[in-house]
Amino acid sequence: MTKILMVCLGNICRSPLAEGILKSKLANTSFLVDSAGTANYHEDNPPDHRSIAVARKYGLDISKLKARQFTVSDFDTFDFIYVMDASNYNNVIKLARHDEDVKKVYRILNEVYPNQNHDVPDPYYGGDAGFENIYTMLNEACDYIAKKLKQ
Ligand code: 4NP
Secondary structure (H helix, E strand, O other): OOOEEEEEEOOOHHHHHHHHHHHHHHHOOOOOEEEEEEOOOOOOOOOOOHHHHHHHHHOOOOOOOOEEEEEEEHHHOEEEEEEEHHHHHHHHHOOOOOOOHOOOOEEEEHHOOOOOOOOOOOOOOOOOHHHHHHHHHHHOOOOHHHHHHOO
């Protein structure tokens, strides 16, 4: 089974949305998709209501997900670790024990725009439009990821 982890800072806005989107695109196939945050600010909390709302608008229910912090053991569990931005990348790479760990970590928008290192912007302090924007970005990135993984 191929295991994919989505990572952001709080695990309440971007990565649970990415988890819900990718799960929907890999339905009925043998993949495991999870998400985590580099920080523990929101441990055990459900996703932000604005992420739940934008997911629901597109037919996805992410309301039952619970935030957790990324741990070193995630490098052992997962095959692909997708981070949302440069800060998440640096925080995850700091925990890598060796090159095999480093090689599992990818900037999610590089799936769409290879080598360009674009960020999925943190929408936490913005308005609802930011959540629509990250949905669009993540939906496109997850299309590329699902297509690649199913090959
Ligand atoms: P996320 O967004 O990393 O996409 O879940 C954030 C959520 C919470 C905070 C920052 C970003 N915060 O500072 O509490």
